[in-house]
Amino acid sequence: MIDHKLIAKYDKPLPRYTSYPPATxxxxxxxxxxxxxxxxxxxxxxxxxxxxxxxxxxxxxxxxxxxxxxxxxxxxxxxxxxxxxxxxxxxxxxxxxxxxxxxxxxxxxxxxxxxxxxxxxxxxxxxxxxxxxxxxxxxxxxxxxxxxxxxxxxxxxxxxxxxxxxxxxxxxxxxxxxxxxxxxxxxxxxxxxxxxxxxxxxxxxxxxxxxxxxxxxxxxxxxxxxxxxxxxxxxxxxxxxxxxxxxxxxxxxxxxxxxxxxxxxxxxxxxxxxxxxxxxxxxxxxxxxxxxxxxxxxxxxxxxxxxxxxxxxxxxxxxxxxxGMSAISQLYDSYAQNHKNIKQYMEAIEAGLPATEKGYHIAPDELLIKEVITELMCNNRLNWKELADRLQSSPDQLKQSTAYRPEKMQAFVADELLELSDDELRITESGRFTIRNIVAELDPKLNNGQQRFSKSI
Missing domain, CATH: 3.20.20.70 (Aldolase class I)
Known part of the structure; x- marks a missing residue:
């Protein structure tokens, strides 16, 4: 069920994609x-x-x-x-x-x-x-x-x-x-x-x-x-x-x-x-x-x-x-994290202010990327038209936002980790263990900046 050679091949530092963009x-x-x-x-x-x-x-x-x-x-x-x-x-x-x-x-x-x-x-x-x-x-x-x-x-x-x-x-x-x-x-x-x-x-x-x-x-x-x-x-x-x-x-x-x-x-x-x-x-x-x-x-x-x-x-x-201290709010188009230091957190709240230390405003194109990545990470499949209809978008717009390229996915197809058609991406049973690698190919912002991530597997 689990090919250790394939896991070793794809085990590299990547975002966990529990959110997009990641907390980094x-x-x-x-x-x-x-x-x-x-x-x-x-x-x-x-x-x-x-x-x-x-x-x-x-x-x-x-x-x-x-x-x-x-x-x-x-x-x-x-x-x-x-x-x-x-x-x-x-x-x-x-x-x-x-x-x-x-x-x-x-x-x-x-x-x-x-x-x-x-x-x-x-x-x-x-x-x-x-x-x-x-x-x-x-x-x-x-x-x-x-x-x-x-x-x-x-x-x-x-x-x-x-x-x-x-x-x-x-x-x-x-x-x-x-x-x-x-x-x-x-x-x-x-x-x-x-x-x-x-x-x-x-x-x-x-x-x-x-x-x-x-x-x-x-x-x-x-x-x-x-x-x-x-x-x-x-x-x-x-x-x-x-x-x-x-x-x-x-x-x-x-x-x-x-x-x-x-x-x-x-x-x-x-x-x-x-x-x-x-x-x-x-x-x-x-x-x-x-x-x-x-x-x-x-x-x-x-x-x-x-x-x-x-x-x-x-x-x-x-x-x-x-x-609470360090807590992260996850709204439609933004993330906001409270102070990690308990003293700073309490002093802000006691002064009648939000305790926001940092956050991120998600741009319109990033919202589309977020939905694509979440769909694939959660349900192991992505039907471009179904998701586009839900987001009142189009398959072409989703693909352009994610910089999707079928040729970039061929290595996963060859390793039987991914099934690919014009309409859909479907993760195989073996592909579940390399899903962060597959999703990373849909992330156009991955290589922007020097960020440290945990191994993908």
């Missing part, structure tokens, strides 16, 4: 006034859905693999000040949003959102309920560290209306967790999973491969155990070793990181186990969802989409209004 294009010329103008304009733009992201940066302990924007603290005064700023930012931005629009998603990320007390988290959920129209169809999701999760906290989450919980398990091997300073689950994962399922709430599992102490066999055992527990969705994240960005990661070099070949073997083994189970569909490169899950249904219908919250359906997607 954000600049400081985009400021607070631009953000406010774009939020106001977003009320008349599509998608009409409202998607909220709340960033909780706090963690009781630093996991050595972490690449997120986090803050290791137990200072109650700092946490409370941050939460007050977060509430003020929600009220500020909500004042610019047409609140008659449907609220489709709420996502809590971090950091460790469940490092907050249930009362702290509940006070923010109460504000969201007062401000926005949360419906039964709204997805309300939270990322949780199982080390800080028990039945009482779960019950509080259920009472607040959370209907999807992601468990950051990372690995079932406790020796691996110990090496990377990740605390083990307070309760057995089996017990947590059953408690969540008993309430009809969706449960996701998150894992990381490429950590010290992991082997192909051990990571395969972790995925096999996860398969027995039947989460609704499962993700296998590739560990990104970037000590020049996150200096604490250099500590993982002492116990020793797996080689590139060993890491690839972990990935391919996990993919094989999930694919051959007959119970899950591959969503993108490293996500899996059960056959009856809405993501699987959307994939089969060609209606899968994604935003900074992750994969979603076209029906549930929304423009993302993000709150």
């Amino acid at each position: 294009s954000f600049h400081n010329g985009y400021g607070t006034e631009e953000f406010r103008e774009h939020v106001l304009a977003s009320n008349e733009q599509n998608p009409q859905g409202i998607s909220l992201y709340l960033h909780i940066p706090f963690c009781p302990r630093l996991c050595l693999y972490c690449g997120c924007n986090t803050l290791i603290t137990r200072q109650d005064e700092l946490i409370e000040r941050y939460l007050q700023a977060l509430k003020k930012e929600i009220r500020m931005v909500a004042g610019w949003i047409d609140l008659s629009r449907p609220l489709t998603q709420i996502h809590w990320g971090g950091g460790t959102p469940n490092a907050l007390s249930a009362e702290q988290l509940g006070s923010i959920m109460a504000l969201l309920n007062e401000t926005f129209h949360i419906q039964s169809s709204t997805e309300v999701a939270i990322e949780c560290n199982p080390a800080h999760l028990d039945h009482d906290y779960l019950e509080a989450l259920f009472q607040m209306g959370f209907n999807r919980i992601s468990l950051g398990i990372q690995d079932f091997n406790e020796e691996v967790l110990k090496t990377v300073h990740r605390d083990v689950s307070k309760l057995p994962i089996e017990e947590l999973t059953q408690a969540i399922k008993d309430r009809g709430v969706g449960v996701n599992y998150d894992f990381i491969y490429g950590l010290p102490g992991q082997t192909e066999a051990s990571f395969g055992a972790t995925i096999e155990r996860a398969l027995e527990l039947q989460p609704d969705r499962l993700v296998t994240f590739s560990y990104a070793h970037v000590p020049w960005v996150k200096p604490h990661q250099s500590a993982l070099e002492k116990p020793g990181l797996p080689s590139a070949d060993e890491k690839l073997a972990m990935f391919t083994t996990a993919y094989r186990i999930m694919s051959e189970s007959g119970q899950y569909d591959a969503i993108g490169l490293d996500h899996f969802s059960k056959h009856g899950d809405e993501l699987s249904k959307a994939l089969r219908a060609g209606q899968l989409h994604r935003n900074f919250q992750g994969y979603c359906t076209r029906e549930t997607t929304g423009q993302v209004y993000a709150f």
